[in-house]
């Protein structure tokens with residue numbers, strides 16, 4: 214009997230890291246479900262790019278922060294495909310307020326935290342039962358190295374740190390059912406989300422601390438997501454830092470390594 218076609222759902226795949234991940238999974242033979250909230254034209258462009266490369270894909274509009282819309286999306290996925298092999302929980306549900314703790318309003322702060330967690334919580338709760346039926350599946354959450362930073366990222370940092378902890382709970386629950394869950398945490402990636410903050414100073418700062426010598430682009434990020442979603446088994450419940458060397462090169466530049474070495 215023929216193996217059923219592998220199916221991947223990527224939340225927030227109309228642009229940025231999600232779109233690049235969708236294209237790469239399409240190249241690897243997955244049928245790709247390109248989720249988006251608003252930008253239907255961009256989502257359809259991603260489907261067109263996957264099809265032009267010989268793959269198959271479809272768009273599904275759903276606000277992943279809305280439990281009812283996520284339930285409808287998953288009913289549709291289940292009815293059409295019967296299963297789901299990969300979920301990449303990626304949607305950038307709330308652009309972070311880049312303000313220090315004493316400047317950020319409570320509304321902006323908690324809006325970022327709840328938006329981040331809602332997008333992960335509702336999808337997870339709807340997807341796990343579908344994957345559990347076949348005792349198989351992979352979930353990859355997209356987090357940020359900002360979870361470990363301080364400064365003008367208080368809301369973003371708190372939201373992503375909460376996401377990291379949440380995903381470890383999911384990993385433990387899911388592992389009992391044969392489902393593999395990990396999180397990939399990126400440093401700065403050049404997308405619409407960073408266009409407003411990636412000025413010359415920040416770009417130079419990142420370039421000095423990157424083995425790439427440049428800011429990561431969505432294809433760099435997608436390669437890491439797909440390595441976790443479609444690579445060898447073994448890593449489970451981890452938050453995998455993908456920063457192109459930022460952490461070690463930053464310590465080197467600050468002399469931390471020499472001082473203690």
Ligand SMILES: NC(=O)c1ccc[n+]([C@@H]2O[C@H](COP(=O)([O-])OP(=O)(O)OC[C@H]3O[C@@H](n4cnc5c(N)ncnc54)[C@H](OP(=O)(O)O)[C@@H]3O)[C@@H](O)[C@H]2O)c1
Nearest residue numbers: 225227228229230249250251252277305306401402404406
């Ligand atoms: N860029 C970075 O430097 C960076 C670094 C670390 C982590 N990350 C994380 O990587 C992920 C993707 O970021 P990005 O930079 O690629 O973002 P982006 O370029 O701003 O793209 C955001 C995507 O999310 C979708 N989206 C937003 N809210 C949604 C919702 N409620 N439901 C469904 N889709 C929704 C958008 O769809 P529509 O346009 O159709 O609404 C769009 O496809 C985020 O989780 C972000 O925190 C980014």
